[in-house]
Amino acid sequence: AKCTDIEPNFYCNQTAAPKNCKVPCPTHSESPAASPAVTSCKCKSGFQGADGGPCLTIPSITTPTTVTGKGSVTVSKVVTTVEVKGVTSAAAIFVDPTPVAGLEVMIAVSGPGKTGASTTPAKVSFAPGEVTKPFTVTGGSAVGKLTLTYFTGGTDSASYPTVTPASSILSVLGKAVVTNVAKTVKTSETTAPATVTLTGAPVTDVEVLIAVSGSAKSGSTATKATFAAGKTVATFTVTAGSTSGKLTLTYSFGGMDALFYTSVDPTLSEITVENNKVATTGHTEAPVPQVSLPMGTTPASAVVVVTGGEECTSDALQVTCETTVAKDKRFWGKPGDKYTVCCPIHCEKFSGQNVYGTDTFLDDSAICMSGVARGAVGTCHKGQMTIELVEPVPVYQDTAKMPAGAGLTPFKEADSGLEGQASSTGECKEPVVNTLRWPPHKSSDRAWTKAEDKNKIKRFLTKRSTGCKGDEGCARQQAIIKYRWYCTGGRQGTMPLADYDKLDPSGVPSAYCFARRAFQVV
Helix, strand or coil: CCHHHCCCCEEEECCCCCCEEEEECCCCEECCCCECCHHHCEECCCEECCCCCCCEECCCCCCCCCCCCCCEEEEECCCCEEECCCECCCEEEEEECCCCCCEEEEEEEECCCCCCCEEECCEEEECCCCCEEEEEEECCCECEEEEEEEEEECCCHHHCCCEECCEEEEEEEEEEEEECCCCEEECCCECCCEEEEECCECCCEEEEEEEEECCCCCCCEECCEEEECCCCEEEECEECCCCCEEEEEEEEEECCCHHHEEEEECCEEEEEEECCCCCCCCCCCCCCCCCCCCCCCCCCCCCCCEECCEECCCCCEECCCCCECCCCHHHCCCCCCEEEEEECCCHHHCCCCCCEECCCEECCCEHHHHHHHCCCCCCCCCEEEEEEEECCCCCECCCCCECHHHCCCCCCCECCCCCCCECCCCEECCCCECCECECCCHHHHHHHHHCCCHHHHHHHCCCCCCCCCCCHHHHHHHHHHHHHHCCCCCCCCCCCHHHHHCCCHHHCHHHCCCCCCEEEEC
């Protein structure tokens, strides 16, 4: 037979003796008709091997239905604050390895600020092949702490037993808006109620405090706007004294939930006090002196008050006599940052806040009285000055009878007819400021040095410290700062390390030892 006559699945063997032109293909292989050699025999479907055999069965492959071993779920880029009814930037959830069948990361919202708060989505789903998904947080209708707790579900949840971190904490922050403030009021009379509206309700209570200053301050008072839990609207009134002129109302927060409110809009209001007396002698009342604005400005763009020959500019931060760097978030910057403030009059009469230091001041010092102590501002009129944040120091020395006690010249205030303490020479009498030492006991000084012992700070030492990016020197410096900040009160070892970065100095007075920040008057 010729090779051309060979049937399918046979081949022509012309090399073997005796010659056989019709040899069957090896088992599990096949060939076309007229195949000239054994290599024409190919393995059938489901079998594998070289051309010409042998052909072996292909083993079956079972696709896994779950992840082998333990996978990880990591949450990152969660911000620390969100405004009432505001939306955060996107946070991210990462899974490693990718799920085989499916994974869900659920987010539970709890805490005082949970009313109306939510995440989008509330359940983050990962399909096979997906490794990262975003989510956002929406603030609710109440201020306060908001806790996000993470846990897994879905087909592959058993392979992802934990989420890192297990939870995140945010602060829901609100604001206050003041409306309907009277433009004018007669001497010895009371204005119609002004309205204060909060963007978010307090969980416990909050107050909007109204400080009164200006040429008509004498005898003038203002009530405070008080908000109980869940309330968002309150009113206040202003009662004028017996002096005509200008009243400036400056707003600040008080109460249990004060830290969760960031600003008041507007920051201040002005009322003109008009004389209520009726002329009976045929004489008219002398006009109230008008304060001129700087050239090129209008009342809408600047607030001007007489301050011993100076002016408080519109960009100066309005503060009260008790304002401190430690308790006011506006001053929580870094060394080298400068802030210009406008201090009210008669801070020497306020006894609720001390001054610690002589040149460099503890951040828990009253800012304005520190300025009086340095001779930067007086107390008979509003005063503008600038402070600069500096690195904390081991000891804030006390000095009696400042400014003179430190060899400084007191700030001289010419009597311009405004409320003040004018002497017979036409100058205001400056008060004496006695500053205090911190730490109060010299034995406490050793705590500063102890922070240089690596065994003392090892709990705070981590290469993952905020902003350090693995720099050991940077991480050590942050550990030293944390140790010094929490060197008393037994706080070391009582909370997770990550929580130290989230705490505010005003929130842990029992643990307060050395300043987290300090400042100088420039």
